[in-house]
Amino acid sequence: MNYANIKFTDIANGEGVRTSLFVSGCTHHCKNCFNKETWDFNYGKPFTKEVEDKIFASLKPDYINGLTLLGGEPMELINQQGLLPFIKRVRQTYPNKTIWCYSGYLFEELLGTGGDAKKIMRAHCDITNELLSNIDILVDGEFVEEKKDITLRFKGSSNQRIIDVKSSLKQNKIVLSPYNEKRNNKIITMQKNSETLTNAMSV
Numbered sequence: 001m002n003y004a005n006i007k008f009t010d011i012a013n014g015e016g017v018r019t020s021l022f023v024s025g026c027t028h029h030c031k032n033c034f035n036k037e038t039w040d041f042n043y044g045k046p047f048t049k050e051v052e053d054k055i056f057a058s059l060k061p062d063y064i065n066g067l068t069l070l071g072g073e074p075m076e077l078i079n080q081q082g083l084l085p086f087i088k089r090v091r092q093t094y095p096n097k098t099i100w101c102y103s104g105y106l107f108e109e110l111l112g113t114g115g116d117a118k119k120i121m122r123a124h125c126d127i128t129n130e131l132l133s134n135i136d137i138l139v140d141g142e143f144v145e146e147k148k149d150i151t152l153r154f155k156g157s158s159n160q161r162i163i164d165v166k167s168s169l170k171q172n173k174i175v176l177s178p179y180n181e182k183r184n185n186k187i188i189t190m191q192k193n194s195e196t197l198t199n200a201m202s203v
């Protein structure tokens with residue numbers, strides 16, 4: 001597996017401060033993709049043990065919330081093979097850090113239970129479920145230019161879903177993360193909570 005980039009202390013791709021790994025290779029070819037150079041599986045540099053160790057070291061401080069996988073497409077079959085041992089090591093070493101993953105495939109396509117049959121062929125194999133079981137949050141679906149919405153948090157277009165993977169696997173249905181709320185809704189919610197607290201304190 002090759003990788004295109006690593007961002008340390010990244011605050012744009014998931015909750016809190018994170019290390020973000022951009023792997024190479026993507027077969028989706030979305031219109032107006034922001035990262036076209038990463039479509040090529042040979043783009044970037046090899047994901048070596050030294051690179052792995054550098055990412056591990058970056059995750060250690062308490063102020064780092066976790067790791068985010070992006071691309072390219074982390075869930076292309078060859079990238080799943082490259083990522084699984086690494087993700088298991090992260091999970092074992094840092095059980096309290098969160099792992100986010102951005103994929104152009106739908107959660108159902110990764111599980112092999114629904115969606116586009118051709119995409120299931122490209123995204124579901126015998127290690128996919130194990131990989132998913134080590135991920136906390138999956139942002140799924142291709143970026144759709146016509147559905148682009150800059151008020152969304154942690155995703156580019158409104159068709160994409162921010163999925164709580166562990167709850168979804170446990171309940172056998174899609175459970176969305178609260179991060180699906182728009183920025184403004186979040187602020188409104190926080191204001192409401194603050195008002196409720198103020199009212200409660202004044203009683």
Ligand code: SF4
Nearest residue numbers: 026029030033072104
């Ligand atoms: S899935 Fe991401 S990297 Fe791949 S084409 Fe779409 S926007 Fe680009």
